[in-house]
Amino acid sequence: MERIGVFLCWCGANIASTVDVHQVVEWLRDVNGVAHAENYMYMCSDPGQELIKKAIREKNLTNVVVASCSPRMHEKTFRKAASLEGMNPYMVEIANVREQCSWVHQGDKDAATRKAFNIIMSTISKAKANNPLETIRVPITRRALVVGGGVAGMTAALELAEAGYYTALVERDDTLGGKMRRLSRTFPYHEDASAVIAPKIEELKANDNIKLYLRSDVTEVSGYVGNFQVTIETRPTEGEDGAPEVVTEEVGGIVLATGYDLYPVAAMSEYGGGKVPDVIDGLEFEELLKESLATGAPVKRPSDGKEVESVVFIQCSGSRDPEHHKPYCSRVCCLYTNKQATLLTQQNPGAKALISYMDIRTDCKLTEEYCQGNIEEKGLVYIRGRVSRLYREGDAVRVWTADTLTGEKLEIDADLVVLAMAIEPSVGAEQISKMFRAAVDTNGFLQESHIKLRPVESSTMGVYLAGAAQYPKDITDSVSQALATASKIQSMFASDELHQDPLVALVNPEVCAACGLCVPICPYGAREVDERARFSRVNEALCQGCGACVAICPNKACMLKNDTPMQVLNQIHTFLGKEEPAQ
Amino acid sequence: MQQKIDPAKVRGEEVSQVEEIAGESMYRCYQCGKCSAACPATPEMDMLPSQVIRYLQLGLPEKVLKANTPWICASCLQCMTVCPKGVDLSRIMEGVRMMQLRHGENRIEMREFDEEYRKRAPQIVFISGLRKFQSLS
Numbered sequence: 001m002e003r004i005g006v007f008l009c010w011c012g013a014n015i016a017s018t019v020d021v022h023q024v025v026e027w028l029r030d031v032n033g034v035a036h037a038e039n040y041m042y043m044c045s046d047p048g049q050e051l052i053k054k055a056i057r058e059k060n061l062t063n064v065v066v067a068s069c070s071p072r073m074h075e076k077t078f079r080k081a082a083s084l085e086g087m088n089p090y091m092v093e094i095a096n097v098r099e100q101c102s103w104v105h106q107g108d109k110d111a112a113t114r115k116a117f118n119i120i121m122s123t124i125s126k127a128k129a130n131n132p133l134e135t136i137r138v139p140i141t142r143r144a145l146v147v148g149g150g151v152a153g154m155t156a157a158l159e160l161a162e163a164g165y166y167t168a169l170v171e172r173d174d175t176l177g178g179k180m181r182r183l184s185r186t187f188p189y190h191e192d193a194s195a196v197i198a199p200k201i202e203e204l205k206a207n208d209n210i211k212l213y214l215r216s217d218v219t220e221v222s223g224y225v226g227n228f229q230v231t232i233e234t235r236p237t238e239g240e241d242g243a244p245e246v247v248t249e250e251v252g253g254i255v256l257a258t259g260y261d262l263y264p265v266a267a268m269s270e271y272g273g274g275k276v277p278d279v280i281d282g283l284e285f286e287e288l289l290k291e292s293l294a295t296g297a298p299v300k301r302p303s304d305g306k307e308v309e310s311v312v313f314i315q316c317s318g319s320r321d322p323e324h325h326k327p328y329c330s331r332v333c334c335l336y337t338n339k340q341a342t343l344l345t346q347q348n349p350g351a352k353a354l355i356s357y358m359d360i361r362t363d364c365k366l367t368e369e370y371c372q373g374n375i376e377e378k379g380l381v382y383i384r385g386r387v388s389r390l391y392r393e394g395d396a397v398r399v400w401t402a403d404t405l406t407g408e409k410l411e412i413d414a415d416l417v418v419l420a421m422a423i424e425p426s427v428g429a430e431q432i433s434k435m436f437r438a439a440v441d442t443n444g445f446l447q448e449s450h451i452k453l454r455p456v457e458s459s460t461m462g463v464y465l466a467g468a469a470q471y472p473k474d475i476t477d478s479v480s481q482a483l484a485t486a487s488k489i490q491s492m493f494a495s496d497e498l499h500q501d502p503l504v505a506l507v508n509p510e511v512c513a514a515c516g517l518c519v520p521i522c523p524y525g526a527r528e529v530d531e532r533a534r535f536s537r538v539n540e541a542l543c544q545g546c547g548a549c550v551a552i553c554p555n556k557a558c559m560l561k562n563d564t565p566m567q568v569l570n571q572i573h574t575f576l577g578k579e580e581p582a583q
Numbered sequence: 584m585q586q587k588i589d590p591a592k593v594r595g596e597e598v599s600q601v602e603e604i605a606g607e608s609m610y611r612c613y614q615c616g617k618c619s620a621a622c623p624a625t626p627e628m629d630m631l632p633s634q635v636i637r638y639l640q641l642g643l644p645e646k647v648l649k650a651n652t653p654w655i656c657a658s659c660l661q662c663m664t665v666c667p668k669g670v671d672l673s674r675i676m677e678g679v680r681m682m683q684l685r686h687g688e689n690r691i692e693m694r695e696f697d698e699e700y701r702k703r704a705p706q707i708v709f710i711s712g713l714r715k716f717q718s719l720s
């Protein structure tokens with residue numbers, strides 16, 4: 001026979017001013033199986049928890065029901081308190097009489113008091129049928145995988161390797177460095193991008209903890225947090241024949257740092273769709289600048305090698321256009337356009353830089369001062385309005401725009417036009433998302449699991465996100481996020497095993513028909529039909545206890561531990577004041 | 584040059600009327616100016632198409648009630664084609680023309696055009712600009 005203790009919290013006046021807490025305790029004392037009932041001002045306080053512990057000790061309780069706020073607030077607190085007295089924490093249940101009762105029935109004390117009692121009774125009926133459960137322990141493979149060898153991926157890999165963990169770095173190109181290899185100088189200090197990245201590449205190559213897979217793709221991923229199996233295929237070097245080499249790595253944590261690509265100029269029919277000569281994207285212009293900076297020769301335009309004297313830069317090309325292109329702001333183009341215009345006037349003295357813009361967004365450290373300084377010193381001319389079209393006119397590119405500040409429609413002939421093209425997820429991001437079960441947002445960027453509080457975690461445990469693959473970022477932010485992912489993985493690797501709530505799904509193999517309906521419905525990939533044993537297994541390390549499989553199973557073979565269909569039905573019956581159905 | 588803004592007229596009655604006639608919200612427009620950059624008729628206009636929207640956003644309908652821009656607009660839809668927000672400016676122009684007519688600002692009279700012009704003018708002028716030639720009186 002169970003000996004249940006019920007602890008009703010006043011929550012200061014939150015509950016006690018609406019629910020007659022003394023009356024409820026009176027009623028509870030007459031309930032079969034209730035060995036102890038009391039109320040207290042703040043159950044979650046130290047003296048409150050002490051009351052619970054004392055009663056468990058002295059009255060030898062088998063179950064505890066705390067009637068208080070939502071379980072999201074203090075379920076953990078009370079379970080921990082009970083376990084300190086040797087009670088299995090899963091024998092503790094919370095009856096939510098604040099959010100679901102006192103807060104919504106202010107002004108009707110009688111009804112609220114009766115409802116609070118009913119909520120507690122229904123929770124008692126559930127608690128009675130609870131089983132003691134043990135925390136699920138999952139071993140951890142202390143090795144990491146990083147996908148993408150741009151500045152973000154390289155940073156994460158180096159950090160993990162330096163902390164002593166074996167790290168596999170998979171890069172599909174035959175060189176490391178990502179987009180930074182194509183950049184000339186970096187805002188705001190005009191450092192040589194290649195010179196910044198080169199020593200990092202050397203460090204990586206020299207680190208014994210790093211296994212470098214160049215010209216490689218991940219082709220298959222299985223397993224779960226702490227225990228992934230990843231298949232990597234390496235293509236033979238250019239010109240060599242032979243089959244790709246296939247390797248499987250066992251890793252515990254993963255960083256996805258697959259970066260970005262530029263939205264193609266070909267998609268911008270209003271800007272010539274890539275067919276008008278001397279209309280290039282930002283990365284192509286970086287390469288022109290890079291060459292000019294290396295040789296000391298002025299920037300020349302691609303079509304005929306003419307030294308450029310006038311350049312129109314078009315910001316937000318393909319960005320902030322929900323109607324035709326990308327709805328979002330690409331975040332770094334305001335800054336690099338200002339940088340490019342500045343470097344142009346430095347390399348081609350006397351050249352004019354005209355910048356079409358809607359806003360100048362400078363949300364990175366020091367960049368407002370940087371942009372304003374350049375505008376003053378270099379005489380960059382910003383024209384506020386979006387360019388509507390451009391075309392070849394004789395020797396020049398003719399640009400149609402408006403200046404919304406004067407109310408003039410403008411026509412400009414320029415030697416060269418540079419489009420600050422939108423940043424989009426890199427080619428193949430979709431396959432990466434599918435393979436790693438890392439969700440993407442509406443724009444195809446890998447999605448963080450909470451935009452404020454879990455910004456580097458993907459939707460799959462153990463898989464983290466770094467750099468522009470998650471959203472457009474400058475180098476500073478890409479590096480910060482990469483370091484965060486490395487820290488997350490190191491803190492996982494700091495323990496011997498992962499602990500997980502045991503409130504997971506359970507299958508009755510006798511009843512399961514192995515129909516397999518539960519496999520595709522599970523959002524966490526936790527179900528698999530064991531073809532030999534002819535029933536569907538639950539991978540407890542993956543299961544998040546969402547209940548989708550329970551709902552879909554036509555044979556009622558699945559249930560959630562401590563939330564069985566019988567428990568739920570009993571709760572409803574109790575709540576409605578009906579007899580409990582037979583067990 | 585100084586203009587007083589009356590907060591009561593921002594999103595006020597008259598602006599709502601234009602929105603209702605046009606079936607277009609004024610506030611979807613984020614003033615990028617791309618429509619004005621695309622409009623082939625700006626040389627004859629006394630304010631840019633995007634400025635027509637701007638004055639309405641600011642609750643200054645009296646400014647656009649005097650403008651010739653809506654009457655110059657040929658409903659060619661260049662602006663809508665390029666607008667990143669999909670705003671159909673030609674409908675807003677129609678809304679403003681209607682408002683002007685209601686205020687008795689009847690800019691164009693058929694008889695003001697000589698016979699010769701009426702023969703030369705392309706058909707589109709008479710079709711898309713039909714309302715312009717309707718006299719209220």
Ligand SMILES: Cc1cc2nc3c(=O)[nH]c(=O)nc-3n(C[C@H](O)[C@H](O)[C@H](O)COP(=O)(O)OP(=O)(O)OC[C@H]3O[C@@H](n4cnc5c(N)ncnc54)[C@H](O)[C@@H]3O)c2cc1C
Nearest residue numbers: 148150151152172178179186187259260282467468474475
């Ligand atoms: C024109 C331009 C100028 C810029 N100038 C500056 C500047 O001055 N200062 C600044 O701070 N930022 C600048 N940026 C931004 C900068 O480029 C990014 O912040 C930075 O490159 C992001 O690094 P990343 O590692 O996230 O991505 P990336 O550099 O794109 O690297 C991603 C890597 O992953 C690899 N990869 C992709 N998919 C896979 C896959 N499926 N499997 C294996 N490998 C894969 C790619 O080959 C690549 O090597 C500029 C951007 C542009 C477009």
Ligand code: SF4
Nearest residue numbers: 316329330331333334
């Ligand atoms: S960063 Fe600047 S140029 Fe790039 S999309 Fe945003 S506003 Fe436009």
Ligand code: SF4
Nearest residue numbers: 512513515516518553
């Ligand atoms: S849906 Fe139910 S019966 Fe079908 S395989 Fe899954 S557990 Fe078994």
Ligand code: SF4
Nearest residue numbers: 522543544546547549
């Ligand atoms: S409860 Fe949810 S997460 Fe667990 S096995 Fe069922 S469907 Fe998958």
Ligand code: SF4
Nearest residue numbers: 622656657659660662
């Ligand atoms: S519809 Fe009117 S405002 Fe728009 S582009 Fe044509 S003439 Fe200009």
Ligand code: SF4
Nearest residue numbers: 612613615616618666
């Ligand atoms: S193009 Fe569209 S959003 Fe831009 S100013 Fe014109 S109407 Fe407004």
